[in-house]
Each structure stands twice: as C-alpha cells, then as structure tokens.
Amino acid sequence: MIEFSAVTKRYPGGYEALKSVNLTIADGDLLFITGHSGAGKSTLLKLLPVIERATSGSVIVNGQNVSAMRPAAIPYLRRNIGQIFQDQKLLYDRSVFDNVMLPLSVTGVPFKDGAKRARAALDKVGLLTREKANPIALSGGEQQRLAIARAIVNRPSIIIADEPTSNLDADYAAEIIDLFVAFHQVGVTLVIATHDESAVSRAAARATVRSVQLRSGELVA
Amino acid sequence: MKAWLTLHWMAFLGTVAKLAVTPFATLLNVLVIGVALALPAGAYTLLVNLQQAVRNVSSDPEFSAFLALDVKKDEVADLDRRLRALPGVARVEFRSREAALAEFRQHPSMGDVIAALDKNPLPDAFIVRLTDTNAEDLDRLAEKVRGWANVEHVQVDSAWVRRVAAAVGLGRVAVLILAGLLSVALLAVTFNTIRLQILTQREEIAVSKLLGATNGTIRRPFYYFGALLGVLGGGAALGIVYGAFYLLNHSVAQFAALYASDFRLGALPPEDMASILGFAAALGLAGAWLSVSQHLREFEPR
Structure with missing residues (x-):
C-alpha cells in the first residue's frame, strides 16, 4: 500500500512541483499518472524510492514514511521498488547480461544464483538471445525492455516507470504495455507516469487500470 | 553473512581486475608510491645497520x-x-x-x-x-x-662511539620527518587516483545507488583499491631499497676491508618489512577514505 498525504514538493528556488497531493494506491493496482510534461509526474514517482524527499506531507510505502527515512535505510527500500527511468540509465560499458546483474551484484547475491535470476528476467522480456550484446547495439524498444528486465530482477512488489513508451514506435510501445499488464496479473503494484493516452487505453483494454491526472502539481482526477 | 562475504570478495576481485586492466597507469602509481616510500625506508634500513655496527663496538666508559x-x-x-x-x-x-x-x-x-x-x-x-x-x-x-x-x-675510546650514537639519534628524527612529509605525498597520490576513478565511474555509482547499493558497497572497492595500491607501493619501496643495497654492498665490502671488517648492509628484519607494508596499506586506505567521503556526498537524495 502506498499513501501520499498532503504531499508538497518545493524545489530550491521556490518552484512547487507538487501541491498538497493526496493519493492512495492499493497493492496490486495498475495506476497511470497522466498529465503534460512539467505537471509533476516524475517528481511524484521520485518520492517513492526517495530520489527526492517531500518538502511537507508524508509518503507511506508499506507502512513506512519514506520521506523521513534515514539515508542508511534507503537502499533496502529501493531493492523492493523496480524502477524504470525516463532516461533508462543503462550502463554502456558492459553487456546486456551485466546490466541486469547490477541490482543483484550490489546486494551481494552470489554470482551463480544471480546469473539464473538475470537470465530469467531477460527471458521474460525476450532478450535472452542478446545477453552478450552491448546495450548500444539494441533498438530503442529492446533497450526499454532491458531496463524493465533490470527493474524486475530483484522481484520487487512495486514497479514504477517514468514515460516508458515515449520515443518508441507504436509496436514497441504496445509490447512494453503488454509486459506491464503481465506483471499486474501476477500481483505487482505498478505506478506508470505517461502522457501517452494510447498506452493507457491499450492497458485498459486488457486489465482493470486506474488513472489519475496531474495538472501543474495538483491532482485533478 | 554470506552476502557480506560475497560483496567483499567481489569488491576485491573487481579491484584486482581494475588494476590489471590499466597496467601502465597502475605501474606508474605503484612506482610513485614506491619511490616516495623508498627514501625513508632506505634511510631507516641504513640507520638500523649503523646501529648494529656501533653496538658491536664497546662503548664502555x-x-x-x-x-x-x-x-x-x-x-x-x-x-x-x-x-x-x-x-x-x-x-x-x-x-x-x-x-x-x-x-x-x-x-x-x-x-x-x-x-x-x-x-x-x-x-x-x-x-x-x-x-x-x-x-x-x-x-x-x-x-x-x-x-x-x-x-x-x-x-x-668511547668518544667517537658516543658521537655516532648521537648522530644515529639525529638521523632517526630526520627519517621520521621525511617519512611524515612523504606520507602526505602518498595520501595525495591515492586521494587523486581514487578521485579520478570516482569521476570516471560516476554513472555506475549513481545507477548502483538507485538500484539499492548501500554506501558501504559503493565505498568498499575504493578502499580495497587504496589499500592494494599502498601494499604494492610498499613492496616496490622494499624492492628499491633491496636493489640499492645490493648495488652498494660491493663498495661497502671494499670499504670495510680497509678497516679489516666484514661489515655489510643487511636487509631489514621481517617485522620491520611487515610494518612498512602495513603502514603503506594504511596510508592508501586513509587516502581512499578521504577521497570517497569527499566525493560520494553528491549522490545523496535531496
């Protein structure tokens, strides 16, 4: 369960990205946050793994107020949240396989166990045959699927994705949405920020989705 | 416990791999540290030898x-x-x-x-x-x-022995000052080497932190790197001292023969060698700690 209560985020300089947002997300929800760029979608997502801290209000994730979380506890929170970043943040100095291994190797999973899980994640997104390739050699859609494989390799109970279908062809975007629907069907909580209406409607055609809209930092629906 | 050991082992392997991937840069770094440490280590070894020689001569009143x-x-x-x-x-x-x-x-x-x-x-x-x-x-x-x-x-008879003893005491202080100054240089070398590494690995560090790496996990490879660099540098210093003494001993033997002595420059006792290696490792570790503490702050959430 995720609960935003009167959450305000003010950046240095006074810009208010979020204005007193209240939002409850139940376990297993497939939630789309829509809105124009600059509406505060990315900021809202960044509050969950504490990449940013709320200026006021509380962000409760599984019973913990993560806005007030001490720095030493944050890594353990992040291991339970699969993150798909707008700029993907893939590492181009290593193979597809090593990119997926990264969340495991930084948490001390022995290589053998980790390799098994990494290959399972790559298999799920259809990249098992490309594990030795460098991410730079992948298409845009494949890179996005690689980012998803890395996000799910720790088997998180929550997945957040920031504009996962932007810059993708309609076919690739559809593949990505279908993957998210598949995760939703096995009980994962998904929070997806997007301005792509067709993505939302494709998901809605296959599963029960929730959708909220942000406008200038305020929740309107 | 197993995860912790795995992390340590991987950090160590990663460090060795990192040193091996850039052999030339590693060699230069090791040499800089080695030369810097060879000066006080060599002077110290010379003092130990001198002291031993003086001890063999009576200094009774x-x-x-x-x-x-x-x-x-x-x-x-x-x-x-x-x-x-x-x-x-x-x-x-x-x-x-x-x-x-x-x-x-x-x-x-x-x-x-x-x-x-x-x-x-x-x-x-x-x-x-x-x-x-x-x-x-x-x-x-x-x-x-x-x-x-x-x-x-x-x-x-004992007058010159006393003079030599006093000179050895003076030399000891000089070696300490030299060692202190060159330690600062060594600290600076590791600090900068690791600063460069952090800069080239910024992206990896940032992504690792986002994916749930603790600060300890991020810091660990740099600590290993600093300590390993120190140990290798200390080893290079001992090698330089040993080589220099080997070359010197030929002349020393000739010189000592003039005084009907079989005096030779000897190697340091093993415990002193271990101290020098340990000291070098500690300096490398300290340089790494300083560097990492300085540069990892920027990755904290705002």
Whole structure:
C-alpha cells in the first residue's frame, strides 16, 4: 500500500512541483499518472524510492514514511521498488547480461544464483538471445525492455516507470504495455507516469487500470 | 553473512581486475608510491645497520693511557697505584708492551710488518674503566692522567662511539620527518587516483545507488583499491631499497676491508618489512577514505 498525504514538493528556488497531493494506491493496482510534461509526474514517482524527499506531507510505502527515512535505510527500500527511468540509465560499458546483474551484484547475491535470476528476467522480456550484446547495439524498444528486465530482477512488489513508451514506435510501445499488464496479473503494484493516452487505453483494454491526472502539481482526477 | 562475504570478495576481485586492466597507469602509481616510500625506508634500513655496527663496538666508559717507551718497572707500579686511587675507577688493567706485540703478531695482516721491525715500537698501557658512564667524569679523569709524568698519550675510546650514537639519534628524527612529509605525498597520490576513478565511474555509482547499493558497497572497492595500491607501493619501496643495497654492498665490502671488517648492509628484519607494508596499506586506505567521503556526498537524495 502506498499513501501520499498532503504531499508538497518545493524545489530550491521556490518552484512547487507538487501541491498538497493526496493519493492512495492499493497493492496490486495498475495506476497511470497522466498529465503534460512539467505537471509533476516524475517528481511524484521520485518520492517513492526517495530520489527526492517531500518538502511537507508524508509518503507511506508499506507502512513506512519514506520521506523521513534515514539515508542508511534507503537502499533496502529501493531493492523492493523496480524502477524504470525516463532516461533508462543503462550502463554502456558492459553487456546486456551485466546490466541486469547490477541490482543483484550490489546486494551481494552470489554470482551463480544471480546469473539464473538475470537470465530469467531477460527471458521474460525476450532478450535472452542478446545477453552478450552491448546495450548500444539494441533498438530503442529492446533497450526499454532491458531496463524493465533490470527493474524486475530483484522481484520487487512495486514497479514504477517514468514515460516508458515515449520515443518508441507504436509496436514497441504496445509490447512494453503488454509486459506491464503481465506483471499486474501476477500481483505487482505498478505506478506508470505517461502522457501517452494510447498506452493507457491499450492497458485498459486488457486489465482493470486506474488513472489519475496531474495538472501543474495538483491532482485533478 | 554470506552476502557480506560475497560483496567483499567481489569488491576485491573487481579491484584486482581494475588494476590489471590499466597496467601502465597502475605501474606508474605503484612506482610513485614506491619511490616516495623508498627514501625513508632506505634511510631507516641504513640507520638500523649503523646501529648494529656501533653496538658491536664497546662503548664502555674507559680510557687507555699509553706510557713512555723508557718507563721503569717501579714507575709503572707507582702509576698503577695512583690510577687505582682515582675516584670512580672500577678496574685498572695493565697491558705490557710485550703482550701488545704478541697480540699484533696474531693478526694475519700485521705479522709481516711486525717481523720487519728490529725492536718493539709499542708502549706499555693501562686500560682504565670507570664505575659510571658519565661522559664528563671520563673526560675530566682522562685529562688529569694526561698531565702525569711518564704518560705519553691518553685516548678516550668511547668518544667517537658516543658521537655516532648521537648522530644515529639525529638521523632517526630526520627519517621520521621525511617519512611524515612523504606520507602526505602518498595520501595525495591515492586521494587523486581514487578521485579520478570516482569521476570516471560516476554513472555506475549513481545507477548502483538507485538500484539499492548501500554506501558501504559503493565505498568498499575504493578502499580495497587504496589499500592494494599502498601494499604494492610498499613492496616496490622494499624492492628499491633491496636493489640499492645490493648495488652498494660491493663498495661497502671494499670499504670495510680497509678497516679489516666484514661489515655489510643487511636487509631489514621481517617485522620491520611487515610494518612498512602495513603502514603503506594504511596510508592508501586513509587516502581512499578521504577521497570517497569527499566525493560520494553528491549522490545523496535531496
């Protein structure tokens, strides 16, 4: 369960990205946050793994107020949240396989166990045959699927994705949405920020989705 | 526990791999540290050698009084009595000129020289030992005896030993200062090397933190890197010192032969070598710690 209560985020300089947002997300929800760029979608997502801290209000994730979380506890929170970043943040100095291994190797999973899980994640997104390739050699859609494989390799109970279908062809975007629907069907909580209406409607055609809209930092629906 | 060991093992392997991937840069870094440490390590080893050499030479508080060649038997007995009557004298030993000559004959390189002489050139002598080691008392008594009749020459044997001991003490302080200054240089070298690494690995560090790496996990490879760099540098320093001494020993042997000595520059005892390696590792670790603490702050959430 995720609960935003009167959450305000003010950046240095006074810009208010979020204005007193209240939002409850139940376990297993497939939630789309829509809105124009600059509406505060990315900021809202960044509050969950504490990449940013709320200026006021509380962000409760599984019973913990993560806005007030001490720095030493944050890594353990992040291991339970699969993150798909707008700029993907893939590492181009290593193979597809090593990119997926990264969340495991930084948490001390022995290589053998980790390799098994990494290959399972790559298999799920259809990249098992490309594990030795460098991410730079992948298409845009494949890179996005690689980012998803890395996000799910720790088997998180929550997945957040920031504009996962932007810059993708309609076919690739559809593949990505279908993957998210598949995760939703096995009980994962998904929070997806997007301005792509067709993505939302494709998901809605296959599963029960929730959708909220942000406008200038305020929740309107 | 298993995860923790795995993290340590992977950090260590990663560090070794990192050092091996850039062999030339690693070699240069190791050499810089090695040369910087070789100076104090070499000076220290030299001091240890010198100290050992000095220790073999007596530094007892004694002086020798050489008598005139034409001294009479009863005059010798008189001198013996007067020497024993001096305050603070523990022992008076008479060495006759015949005994001295016999001793010289024993010496392999001196035998021929002595045989060529038609009369004994050596004087009778007294060796006077004092009860306490006070250098001023020794000098004062020696000065007094020097004024006596029939006493040709008084030599205070321990004087130069004391001078060498004082010089070694001075050298010890100089080595400490040198080591202190060069430690700062070593700290700076590791600090900068690791700063560069953090900069080139910024992206990996940032992504790792986002994916749930603890600060410890991020820091660990850099600590290993600093410590390993220190150990390798310390090893290089010991190698440089050993090599230099090996080259020097040829000349030292020739020089020592002039004094009928078989003195050689020896290696440091193993515990001193271990201390130097440990010290270098600690310095590398400290440099890494400083660097990492300085540069990892920017990755914290706002």
